[in-house]
Amino acid sequence: MTAYLLAAVALIIAFAVNWLIPRPFWRATLLSSVLIVGATTLGLLYLPLGADVEVEQVRSWVWSILPLLGFFGILISVFVSWFLHVVRRRG
Incomplete structure (x- = not known):
């Protein structure tokens, strides 16, 4: 679920x-x-991943x-x- 949430945020x-x-x-x-990388990194570091792992193991990963x-x-x-560029040029 975290991956889908982070993809939507991106x-x-x-x-x-x-x-x-x-x-x-x-x-x-x-x-x-830069904003996407920052948001996904913080999301992976602080959102629950649904697995029983150590915090240090998640951070190194x-x-x-x-x-x-x-x-x-x-x-x-x-x-x-590029998608928005094409949409604006056509409209």
């Missing part, structure tokens, strides 16, 4: 940032990427997948910003 952040700051394209994309979180944050931001 999409909301990307849509909000790219809708409010549409220009320049790359500044909005990078800002939303989250820090080890931080590059992957960054990659998917950038990917979500680029797709959402």
